[in-house]
Amino acid sequence: MTVQLDRPVPGDSPGTGGPVRLPWRSRLHAWEGRSAPYLYVTPFFLVFAAFGLFPLVYTAFISLHRYKLGSRMSWIGFDNYVWLFTNGAFYNSLWKTITIGVLSTVPQLMLALGLAHLLNYRLRGRTFLRVAMLMPYATSVAAATLVFALIFGRDAGIINGLLGLVGIDPVDWRNGDWTAQIAISVIVIWRWTGYNALIYLAGMQSISSDLYEAAALDGANRWQQFRHVTLPGLRPTILFTIVVSTIGASQLFGEPLLFGGGQANGGPVGQYQTLGLFMYQQGWQFGQLGRAATVAWVTFLLIIGLVLLNTRLSKLRGGADR
Amino acid sequence: MSSPRKLSQPRTTTAAIAVAAAITLTLTACGSGATPAASSGPVELKVSLFGTFGYDETGLFKAYEAQNPGVKITYESTQGEDKYWPALQTRLASGSGVADVQGIEVARISDVTTNQSDKWTDLRDTPAKDSIGGYIGWKEPAATTKDGAVLGLGTDIGPTGICYRPDLLAKAGLPTDPAALAAQMPTWDAFLALGEKYKANAPAGSAWHDSAGGLYNAIVSTQKEIYYDGSGKLVYNSNPAVRSAFDTAAGAGQKGLTAKLEQFVDPGWDQGFSSGSFATIACPSWMIGYIKGKAGDAGANKWNVTTLPGGAGGNWGGAYLAIPASSQHKDEAAKLIAWLTAPEQQATVFDKVGNFPSTTGAIAKVEGTTDPYFNNAPIGKIFSRSAETSPVQILGPEDGVVKSAMTQALLSVETSGASPADAWKAAGTKISNQVG
Numbered sequence: 001m002t003v004q005l006d007r008p009v010p011g012d013s014p015g016t017g018g019p020v021r022l023p024w025r026s027r028l029h030a031w032e033g034r035s036a037p038y039l040y041v042t043p044f045f046l047v048f049a050a051f052g053l054f055p056l057v058y059t060a061f062i063s064l065h066r067y068k069l070g071s072r073m074s075w076i077g078f079d080n081y082v083w084l085f086t087n088g089a090f091y092n093s094l095w096k097t098i099t100i101g102v103l104s105t106v107p108q109l110m111l112a113l114g115l116a117h118l119l120n121y122r123l124r125g126r127t128f129l130r131v132a133m134l135m136p137y138a139t140s141v142a143a144a145t146l147v148f149a150l151i152f153g154r155d156a157g158i159i160n161g162l163l164g165l166v167g168i169d170p171v172d173w174r175n176g177d178w179t180a181q182i183a184i185s186v187i188v189i190w191r192w193t194g195y196n197a198l199i200y201l202a203g204m205q206s207i208s209s210d211l212y213e214a215a216a217l218d219g220a221n222r223w224q225q226f227r228h229v230t231l232p233g234l235r236p237t238i239l240f241t242i243v244v245s246t247i248g249a250s251q252l253f254g255e256p257l258l259f260g261g262g263q264a265n266g267g268p269v270g271q272y273q274t275l276g277l278f279m280y281q282q283g284w285q286f287g288q289l290g291r292a293a294t295v296a297w298v299t300f301l302l303i304i305g306l307v308l309l310n311t312r313l314s315k316l317r318g319g320a321d322r
Numbered sequence: 323m324s325s326p327r328k329l330s331q332p333r334t335t336t337a338a339i340a341v342a343a344a345i346t347l348t349l350t351a352c353g354s355g356a357t358p359a360a361s362s363g364p365v366e367l368k369v370s371l372f373g374t375f376g377y378d379e380t381g382l383f384k385a386y387e388a389q390n391p392g393v394k395i396t397y398e399s400t401q402g403e404d405k406y407w408p409a410l411q412t413r414l415a416s417g418s419g420v421a422d423v424q425g426i427e428v429a430r431i432s433d434v435t436t437n438q439s440d441k442w443t444d445l446r447d448t449p450a451k452d453s454i455g456g457y458i459g460w461k462e463p464a465a466t467t468k469d470g471a472v473l474g475l476g477t478d479i480g481p482t483g484i485c486y487r488p489d490l491l492a493k494a495g496l497p498t499d500p501a502a503l504a505a506q507m508p509t510w511d512a513f514l515a516l517g518e519k520y521k522a523n524a525p526a527g528s529a530w531h532d533s534a535g536g537l538y539n540a541i542v543s544t545q546k547e548i549y550y551d552g553s554g555k556l557v558y559n560s561n562p563a564v565r566s567a568f569d570t571a572a573g574a575g576q577k578g579l580t581a582k583l584e585q586f587v588d589p590g591w592d593q594g595f596s597s598g599s600f601a602t603i604a605c606p607s608w609m610i611g612y613i614k615g616k617a618g619d620a621g622a623n624k625w626n627v628t629t630l631p632g633g634a635g636g637n638w639g640g641a642y643l644a645i646p647a648s649s650q651h652k653d654e655a656a657k658l659i660a661w662l663t664a665p666e667q668q669a670t671v672f673d674k675v676g677n678f679p680s681t682t683g684a685i686a687k688v689e690g691t692t693d694p695y696f697n698n699a700p701i702g703k704i705f706s707r708s709a710e711t712s713p714v715q716i717l718g719p720e721d722g723v724v725k726s727a728m729t730q731a732l733l734s735v736e737t738s739g740a741s742p743a744d745a746w747k748a749a750g751t752k753i754s755n756q757v758g
Binding site: 089286 | 404408411415438441582588590594723731733734736737740748752
């Protein structure tokens with residue numbers, strides 16, 4: 001009955017004067033059309049609010065308290081931040097995060113670019129090589145790091161064995177300053193190079209082959225093609241990998257933790273204590289949750305700063321190119 | 323060019339959000355094991371320990387289940403106490419996921435009696451109350467709060483000796499017989515002088531001692547007052563015994579008498595028990611079982627045990643069993659820990675694993691024990707003597723923190739060439755950062 005009534009009546013055409021009142025059913029449809037997308041994305045935002053936004057805000061709240069594991073919180077304002085910014089161990093871990101980050105990210109992306117370039121040619125067993133490249137990425141951090149800890153062992157490690165063959169004295173990788181950082185960077189490079197190479201490869205394959213043909217016609221050799229066709233075409237991909245690697249490097253945690261035998265101090269003098277380890281040590285070794293929350297927030301802000309810097313830089317470069 | 327770049331921008335935002343989520347999650351995520359509901363059926367007792375207590379290894383859990391048909395024991399163990407303790411603290415704080423029986427290391431027991439008495443069961447109100455009296459002098463008082471509540475039953479203590487490799491000592495022309503060796507090391511300085519001799523004639527790649535940290539812990543283990551004084555004040559900074567032990571150990575590290583292997587952490591340390599990268603190691607009784615595990619069958623008769631320099635008594639380590647206040651099966655758990663810590667079971671554990679008993683009854687039983695793995699060393703006699711002559715140590719809530727900072731500082735002297743004075747200062751900063 002109502003259905004009949006609600007149907008648009010022929011002849012009652014719009015535009016005869018005044019705002020048209022659509023029947024409610026049409027309005028419902030229109031409203032549904034407008035609101036449905038919001039409804040569909042709601043689950044993500046609800047989950048994000050529960051597991052992303054709330055912890056974020058709550059961590060900020062905790063960071064303003066003295067909160068030792070197992071005792072009650074007490075408000076101390078910004079004391080934790082004062083403690084953090086006057087703490088040598090914090091600056092040490094910040095510096096180590098940067099050095100390990102550079103040591104691992106730069107060679108990793110360069111290697112990945114080279115590998116992707118090679119794999120972009122028609123090679124025999126190309127699929128196998130591509131899958132093989134992704135294997136380290138599929139390996140668990142724990143397993144990889146434990147194996148690398150043995151490989152970099154002082155007395156019975158393979159690396160020192162090989163160095164011994166060429167007459168170099170055994171190196172105490174884990175206890176040295178730069179040596180430990182290099183060892184950890186090697187683990188990171190080993191794990192992530194293949195992943196980045198695959199991303200580069202995908203990027204390369206989206207570059208039109210016409211461009212290469214045109215370049216070839218103009219007499220560009222392979223290296224020139226790489227420099228003047230591949231690299232510019234890959235710029236957005238490269239930016240993406242740099243951003244992701246930077247974030248990954250600033251959060252580096254599992255490798256140094258396990259390389260140090262599960263200890264959060266990052267070596268006797270903190271020579272490979274990253275920000276992540278420093279936070280973990282405050283929170284779970286010392287039970288200082290307030291301080292750990294402070295470290296977490298400062299790290300968060302640092303990462304946001306880095307990401308903004310990255311995008312700004314790339315925008316500048318993009319603009320200069322035009 | 324511009325469109326792909328724009329595409330990547332939302333990604334960076336999502337990534338930043340994900341980062342934030344990941345970081346904050348690590349802080350808020352808590353262990354949330356299911357709390358067992360009390361039931362009329364068979365009682366399931368959860369036992370959560372660290373390292374090697376020896377109950378599972380010697381089949382004592384199975385034996386208890388056989389004697390008590392209504393009880394089923396679920397057992398889990400974390401290898402490192404430094405990982406076990408923070409996890410336990412998280413669970414205690416969140417109020418879920420704790421087991422019915424938890425192990426507590428002696429360096430933590432003061433923290434428990436001082437700061438956490440509301441989280442643990444007073445054993446005087448349980449069937450375990452009759453077991454409290456059977457211990458050597460200091461063991462149970464250390465687990466008793468100011469108000470007299472007893473929060474744990476002692477398992478083992480850590481009387482300490484020196485374990486050494488006779489085969490390596492022979493190569494360097496040093497005595498291999500325990501008594502003859504003991505006679506040549508009346509003091510720690512004499513012990514290190516032997517180390518100098520060893521270094522001069524030792525096989526390549528073999529150091530006298532395993533680590534400066536281990537040496538330091540053995541030296542302080544003979545002291546009564548270590549990090550706290552009798553009134554409960556933190557005095558590590560002014561206690562000459564601590565500083566002198568630190569300097570002795572640091573000196574040994576600087577002279578190259580140690581293998582520079584971090585105990586329990588460096589994979590090379592574990593390998594060293596069989597490869598011979600060190601000839602001696604400070605040997606609390608629980609180290610006996612550790613050596614057997616790491617050196618394996620091939621290591622039988624490679625090791626021997628003698629007393630600490632000058633025949634001094636020392637105590638390094640030991641543990642308690644306790645029942646969290648949130649346990650649903652306090653009575654059953656209390657019966658279990660009373661049985662596990664009874665003299666017969668303590669003696670069994672010592673015979674098979676090496677953890678030295680803490681009840682007077684069990685100590686009397688094991689006095690004559692020798693260990694075929696260690697060249698038939700009279701380990702019962704050696705560790706009993708060490709336990710008898712060991713001073714009653716004053717324990718404090720931050721013992722574990724200070725000990726770990728000292729060990730790390732000594733490792734930095736050994737491996738990164740830090741001067742002992744600088745390392746001492748760094749340790750102090752670390753400690754005040756944590757305790758404060």
